[in-house]
Amino acid sequence: MHEIQGARSTASFRDPNGYVFKRDGVLYRQVNNSYRTDYDLLIESGLYGHLVADGWLIAHEVVDLELARPGLGYKVLRPELVPFISYPYEWSFSQFKDAALLTLAIQRRSLEYGMTLKDCTAYNVQFRNGRVVFIDTLSFEAYREGTPWVAYRQFCQHFLAPLALMSLTDVRLNQLSRTNIDGVPLDLASRLLPTRTKLWPSLAIHIHLHAKMQAAYAGAKRAVRASKRRFGRGALMGLVDHLESAIRRLEWEPGKTEWADYYRETSYTDAALSRKEEVVGEYLDRIQAATAWDLGSNTGRFSRVAAARGITTVSFDMDPGCVELNYREVVREGDARIFPLLLDLLNPSPGTGWQNQERASLMSRGPVDVVLALALVHHLAIASNLPLLRIAEFLNQLGHCLIIEFVPKDDPQVERLLASREDIFPQYHRDEFERCFRHYFDIEAWEPIPDSGRVLYLMRGRGDRSDGIGASIPF
Amino acid sequence: MMWFLPNGNDLPLVLAYLDPGSGSLLLQVLIAGMFSSLFYFKSSMDTVRGSVGRLFKRNA
Numbered sequence: 001m002h003e004i005q006g007a008r009s010t011a012s013f014r015d016p017n018g019y020v021f022k023r024d025g026v027l028y029r030q031v032n033n034s035y036r037t038d039y040d041l042l043i044e045s046g047l048y049g050h051l052v053a054d055g056w057l058i059a060h061e062v063v064d065l066e067l068a069r070p071g072l073g074y075k076v077l078r079p080e081l082v083p084f085i086s087y088p089y090e091w092s093f094s095q096f097k098d099a100a101l102l103t104l105a106i107q108r109r110s111l112e113y114g115m116t117l118k119d120c121t122a123y124n125v126q127f128r129n130g131r132v133v134f135i136d137t138l139s140f141e142a143y144r145e146g147t148p149w150v151a152y153r154q155f156c157q158h159f160l161a162p163l164a165l166m167s168l169t170d171v172r173l174n175q176l177s178r179t180n181i182d183g184v185p186l187d188l189a190s191r192l193l194p195t196r197t198k199l200w201p202s203l204a205i206h207i208h209l210h211a212k213m214q215a216a217y218a219g220a221k222r223a224v225r226a227s228k229r230r231f232g233r234g235a236l237m238g239l240v241d242h243l244e245s246a247i248r249r250l251e252w253e254p255g256k257t258e259w260a261d262y263y264r265e266t267s268y269t270d271a272a273l274s275r276k277e278e279v280v281g282e283y284l285d286r287i288q289a290a291t292a293w294d295l296g297s298n299t300g301r302f303s304r305v306a307a308a309r310g311i312t313t314v315s316f317d318m319d320p321g322c323v324e325l326n327y328r329e330v331v332r333e334g335d336a337r338i339f340p341l342l343l344d345l346l347n348p349s350p351g352t353g354w355q356n357q358e359r360a361s362l363m364s365r366g367p368v369d370v371v372l373a374l375a376l377v378h379h380l381a382i383a384s385n386l387p388l389l390r391i392a393e394f395l396n397q398l399g400h401c402l403i404i405e406f407v408p409k410d411d412p413q414v415e416r417l418l419a420s421r422e423d424i425f426p427q428y429h430r431d432e433f434e435r436c437f438r439h440y441f442d443i444e445a446w447e448p449i450p451d452s453g454r455v456l457y458l459m460r461g462r463g464d465r466s467d468g469i470g471a472s473i474p475f
Numbered sequence: 476m477m478w479f480l481p482n483g484n485d486l487p488l489v490l491a492y493l494d495p496g497s498g499s500l501l502l503q504v505l506i507a508g509m510f511s512s513l514f515y516f517k518s519s520m521d522t523v524r525g526s527v528g529r530l531f532k533r534n535a
Contacts, residue, residue: 148507153499205506213498231507238510239503241517 010357047113100159157183186211202246254321289369371399396440
């Protein structure tokens with residue numbers, strides 16, 4: 001067996017037609033000889049050019065074949081990179097919906113060029129410049145007239161089922177994608193969806209009846225005989241249309257979320273809020289960061305302070321409503337540098353899938369140049385009982401620098417947290433906060449926020465942090 | 476429509492792991508006619524809409 005040239009991506013092993021690997025820090029995609037005909041058709045038909053020109057598919061350049069595994073490789077590609085790899089369980093409703101619609105649009109266009117998508121996992125879609133983009137160049141194959149769509153099951157499991165559940169049952173059910181790596185099983189979706197969805201033709205067919213058919217024909221030979229019946233191009237186009245209208249019909253409105261009104265309802269005065277923005281901006285200018293993670297970003301007010309300085313900023317929040325509103329603003333304003341994502345800091349995305357490495361954990365996707373932790377520490381320390389030292393350790397692992405806001409006990413927000421519980425936090429004060437954070441950081445600057453007891457700090461982390469497998473990159 | 480649809484709780488729990496693909500392919504071919512009709516209906520409507528649109532444009 002030949003050695004692989006460079007380190008193969010831990011997420012790239014299912015497709016026999018090629019794989020992704022990293023060499024000298026550069027990401028490559030090998031195309032195997034087995035994919036030669038399809039790859040040539042993708043390029044020569046003009047489909048690749050059309051998809052790339054519209055920003056639907058990631059571009060690549062063909063590089064030296066010497067990098068390929070001898071005897072197996074047909075081409076080696078160097079794909080354009082996306083700034084941050086994200087997963088469906090980290091997307092808001094509209095992000096998920098846009099990913100689904102992009103996949104269907106690509107399938108429809110592929111058919112126009114005599115090709116079809118052979119797989120439809122949600123992991124083939126990522127975000128770049130605030131918009132969805134398809135990243136798997138090897139997902140295309142020549143369309144054979146008369147055959148059904150082989151990726152139909154995957155589309156329903158990866159996109160239609162989670163979106164229907166988010167829209168009609170509970171938006172938090174996108175977390176089912178975290179536990180089901182090949183999409184939400186349709187029998188499970190069928191159980192969880194409201195009964196009235198059996199009257200919606202699209203969901204009745206693609207979820208409920210589909211689940212019944214899967215169960216009835218699991219392993220049956222009859223299905224093989226039946227599948228020899230023709231499934232014409234018109235039927236395939238009709239299927240794609242039907243799925244698209246089903247997806248478009250699904251809606252979700254955040255309504256009044258817990259945090260979306262945070263800025264309006266907090267005790268910040270306008271002067272305090274604008275001073276806070278100024279100080280964050282000054283600190284960001286000082287450290288010359290290229291990448292940032294804004295933790296507990298709410299609807300992304302301070303992520304925009306970073307993005308305005310050209311910093312690629314992932315804007316994390318645990319509230320699906322905030323992430324949804326943030327993403328809608330990104331789309332509306334064309335913000336290319338802000339990437340809203342859903343994240344519970346107390347239980348961040350773990351490494352999942354095969355060998356726990358197929359989908360990267362949050363920690364392995366860092367570190368970044370700077371972490372913003374604004375109006376966050378009291379939630380971790382008081383609402384979640386996390387010791388300040390552990391919070392400092394965690395934030396030090398995530399980024400090289402830290403801009404953090406200390407919220408004192410007499411702040412109305414902390415008083416609200418303590419209103420319904422016993423105060424078991426005698427150590428929660430500014431001196432102890434600084435003492436704990438000095439274990440991991442040098443405090444470079446601090447600045448009180450007017451009209452409040454809050455203090456903003458700029459800290460520089462100590463100690464080594466190795467790059468993770470999916471580290472954030474500036475673009 | 477309700478009568479032929481499965482009740483979620485009647486479905487066998489983990490049979491799908493055997494081969495969920497067969498049912499998915501079969502479902503497509505069984506209702507291929509419906510998808511074809513939808514597609515040709517939509518295409519015809521687009522054509523009609525396009526012609527009417529052009530007609531009005533010309534008259535404008």
